[in-house]
Amino acid sequence: MSNILEVQNVVKQYGDYTALNNVSLQVPKGSIYGLLGPNGAGKTSLIRIINQITMPDSGVVFLDGEKLNPEHVKHIGYMPEERGLYKTMKVGEQCLYLAQLKGMPEAEAKKQLKYWFEKFEIQGWWDKKIQELSKGMAQKIQFIVTVLHQPKLLILDEPFSGFDPVNANLIKDEIIELNKKGTSVIFSTHRMESVEEMCDYIALIHKSNKLIEGKLDDVKRQHRTNIYQVGIITNNIEGLMVSLTQKFTIGQTNFKSLNDDLKLEVHLENHSSNELISMLTQFGQVTHFMEKIPTVNDIFIQTVSQ
Amino acid sequence: MSVLSLIIKREFIAKVRNKSFIVMTFLGPLLIVGMTFLIAYLSSVNKGDIKIVGVHDRANIFINDFKNSEDIKYVDLSNLPFDKAKDSASNAFEGLIYVPQVANVDELATKTTYISDDSPKMDFLMNLQKIIDTKLNKENLKKLGFDAEKIENAKIKSEVQFAKFSGEDGLKFLNEIKIGIGFAFGYLIMMFIIIYGNMVMRSVIEEKTNRIIEIIISSVKPFQLMMGKIIGTSLAGILQFLIWIVLGVILIFSLSAVLGGQQEAVTTAQVSVEQAEVAMSFVEKLQLYINEIPVFTIVISFVIFFIGGYFLYSSFYAAIGAAVDSETDSQQFLMPIIMPLMLAVYVGFLTVMNDPNGTVAVIFSLVPLTSPIVMLMRIPFGVPLWQIALSVVLLYGTFIFVVWFAAKIYRVGILMYGKKPSWKELYKWLKY
Numbered sequence: 187m188s189n190i191l192e193v194q195n196v197v198k199q200y201g202d203y204t205a206l207n208n209v210s211l212q213v214p215k216g217s218i219y220g221l222l223g224p225n226g227a228g229k230t231s232l233i234r235i236i237n238q239i240t241m242p243d244s245g246v247v248f249l250d251g252e253k254l255n256p257e258h259v260k261h262i263g264y265m266p267e268e269r270g271l272y273k274t275m276k277v278g279e280q281c282l283y284l285a286q287l288k289g290m291p292e293a294e295a296k297k298q299l300k301y302w303f304e305k306f307e308i309q310g311w312w313d314k315k316i317q318e319l320s321k322g323m324a325q326k327i328q329f330i331v332t333v334l335h336q337p338k339l340l341i342l343d344e345p346f347s348g349f350d351p352v353n354a355n356l357i358k359d360e361i362i363e364l365n366k367k368g369t370s371v372i373f374s375t376h377r378m379e380s381v382e383e384m385c386d387y388i389a390l391i392h393k394s395n396k397l398i399e400g401k402l403d404d405v406k407r408q409h410r411t412n413i414y415q416v417g418i419i420t421n422n423i424e425g426l427m428v429s430l431t432q433k434f435t436i437g438q439t440n441f442k443s444l445n446d447d448l449k450l451e452v453h454l455e456n457h458s459s460n461e462l463i464s465m466l467t468q469f470g471q472v473t474h475f476m477e478k479i480p481t482v483n484d485i486f487i488q489t490v491s492q
Numbered sequence: 493m494s495v496l497s498l499i500i501k502r503e504f505i506a507k508v509r510n511k512s513f514i515v516m517t518f519l520g521p522l523l524i525v526g527m528t529f530l531i532a533y534l535s536s537v538n539k540g541d542i543k544i545v546g547v548h549d550r551a552n553i554f555i556n557d558f559k560n561s562e563d564i565k566y567v568d569l570s571n572l573p574f575d576k577a578k579d580s581a582s583n584a585f586e587g588l589i590y591v592p593q594v595a596n597v598d599e600l601a602t603k604t605t606y607i608s609d610d611s612p613k614m615d616f617l618m619n620l621q622k623i624i625d626t627k628l629n630k631e632n633l634k635k636l637g638f639d640a641e642k643i644e645n646a647k648i649k650s651e652v653q654f655a656k657f658s659g660e661d662g663l664k665f666l667n668e669i670k671i672g673i674g675f676a677f678g679y680l681i682m683m684f685i686i687i688y689g690n691m692v693m694r695s696v697i698e699e700k701t702n703r704i705i706e707i708i709i710s711s712v713k714p715f716q717l718m719m720g721k722i723i724g725t726s727l728a729g730i731l732q733f734l735i736w737i738v739l740g741v742i743l744i745f746s747l748s749a750v751l752g753g754q755q756e757a758v759t760t761a762q763v764s765v766e767q768a769e770v771a772m773s774f775v776e777k778l779q780l781y782i783n784e785i786p787v788f789t790i791v792i793s794f795v796i797f798f799i800g801g802y803f804l805y806s807s808f809y810a811a812i813g814a815a816v817d818s819e820t821d822s823q824q825f826l827m828p829i830i831m832p833l834m835l836a837v838y839v840g841f842l843t844v845m846n847d848p849n850g851t852v853a854v855i856f857s858l859v860p861l862t863s864p865i866v867m868l869m870r871i872p873f874g875v876p877l878w879q880i881a882l883s884v885v886l887l888y889g890t891f892i893f894v895v896w897f898a899a900k901i902y903r904v905g906i907l908m909y910g911k912k913p914s915w916k917e918l919y920k921w922l923k924y
Binding site for chain 2: 201238271
């Protein structure tokens with residue numbers, strides 16, 4: 187699979203401060219890609235370079251195999267973290283203006299706009315000014331403006347901050363639909379848990395450096411802890427404990443359960459899960475057995491503290 | 493449509509649709525006309541006051557020389573004792589002219605006193621002194637045995653005529669008219685720069701506070717956005733000027749139609765040939781004046797200097813707008829911009845009036861920050877072409893440099909939220 191976006195050895199400095207230190211990324215075509223990291227890690231700096239708002243000090247960026255050039259703004263839809271619209275401009279005119287700035291012909295923009303207005307059932311808003319709309323309504327327009335010109339690559343910086351839950355869901359669904367139609371999507375956020383379920387690829391950025399990049403499942407596999415959460419109903423707790431500690435490391439844990447069971451966290455060490463499960467069954471009825479999969483947050487903290 | 497023209501169009505429409513623009517365009521001239529009338533009315537009210545001044549002149553030396561005028565009446569109090577005269581004058585009159593009794597009339601030149609609690613008006617005092625001078629002069633001449641009247645008749649009042657080496661007739665008050673024209677244009681440029689420069693700044697700040705800026709510059713270059721803003725706003729300003737000119741022309745035509753109609757009625761009634769001749773010669777005179785003033789040069793250079801000056805300054809305004817978060821923060825940066833403009837107007841006023849081709853005037857008309865104003869003030873007096881050319885080259889050269897510099901600040905500033913930068917930081921941005 188080819189990459190929609192390739193960032194190669196990008197360096198960006200602001201005065202003495204290094205915002206991006208030799209960062210490289212590969213965003214596969216058709217993927218939903220999470221650019222994750224805490225505030226100030228350099229995510230927005232990188233996104234601004236991809237959007238050609240700023241230039242890298244060194245390094246190159248390729249969009250769909252071509253070196254980044256001004257023509258490419260047509261193919262990128264960008265929703266920045268700091269976003270808004272002209273308050274005193276009418277909705278319709280504003281959408282048309284922004285689409286035309288992206289190089290879309292007026293007639294084509296009108297057609298697309300009609301599609302989205304019908305989809306969101308907001309046909310009556312054309313002549314309203316943004317300041318007459320509620321915040322939630324304005325957010326819908328904000329999204330339409332981002333995707334109106336049918337970009338190949340959608341870049342959303344902190345997409346769900348400021349959106350109310352209803353709109354956030356609506357937009358999530360729209361993004362997934364666009365992705366299914368072939369649009370590649372980059373999410374950038376510091377709230378790693380918020381995009382985990384949607385992303386197929388992630389990159390972790392911390393203090394201007396890229397720490398990890400890859401398919402989400404691969405990354406998780408690499409960081410698997412070999413810890414299993416176990417629930418068991420047994421009369422012989424002592425015997426169980428003695429047997430377990432001979433082979434495994436045991437810890438306390440808690441999870442939701444309908445049974446009045448013993449809840450344990452077991453580190454497999456060098457043994458297999460089958461060994462664990464057969465040992466458990468000797469002592470009682472197993473009610474819960476699950477590998478503890480690290481969240482992206484866990485992986486991040488683990489990597490940073492290493 | 494190109495991106496730049498899209499931006500220009502949007503900025504233009506946004507400005508023109510603005511309510512304050514519409515109000516200013518149509519109410520502005522009305523306000524100016526209204527103010528003029530108000531001032532005229534107030535000064536006429538002021539004129540209507542008649543001041544009464546008492547005169548105590550026991551020796552009857554000047555009493556016949558004080559002639560009542562439109563706004564001053566003299567009342568002879570010489571028959572009263574001085575103290576009484578003083579009392580009644582202080583109660584009822586504006587003041588009292590006291591002419592003491594002296595042995596030698598010459599002493600009156602310094603001993604005549606005007607008693608009043610209010611300081612006298614300048615022209616009143618001058619008139620009083622003139623009356624005393626004339627009278628005493630006459631007396632002295634008489635004493636010396638001259639016939640004062642003959643001498644008076646022998647006096648000559650000269651009126652120097654103006655001419656040019658080319659043989660044309662010169663014109664009086666030409667200098668004053670040139671000063672008037674120069675200042676009108678210089679002032680116009682200053683006002684336009686301040687008003688529309690501020691508009692550019694506000695529209696940059698608006699994009700920052702609306703948080704739309706990053707969306708826009710992910711589609712267009714910041715430089716294009718800045719230039720589009722400057723050009724679009726200036727077009728709105730030019731439209732405003734055009735509307736004012738059209739309104740003015742309509743006003744003049746309709747006024748002259750009304751007045752001309754009356755004039756015609758009068759002439760047909762009285763058939764005053766003389767009046768017609770006067771009117772004819774006035775039109776001819778006007779023609780002469782217009783011939784004397786380099787109208788073409790003025791108009792062309794107005795356009796050139798206007799564009800150069802406006803672009804130069806509004807780039808500064810755009811950079812400031814980008815650097816700050818709100819208009820209140822902009823004050824510290826605006827000072828250095830307003831200063832050269834004010835300086836240009838005052839220096840222009842003081843030096844150009846004195847000597848349009850003096851060193852100071854020439855220097856200020858070459859320095860780019862002041863040249864648009866000072867050069868326009870000089871042009872009606874005739875400026876060597878090389879100076880105009882040099883000034884234009886310097887202005888546009890600086891303009892290119894300033895736009896480059898402003899664009900750098902603009903580019904960084906529009907993405908900086910929530911802090912008020914210092915001068916030092918602005919300098920750092922230049923290197924980003």
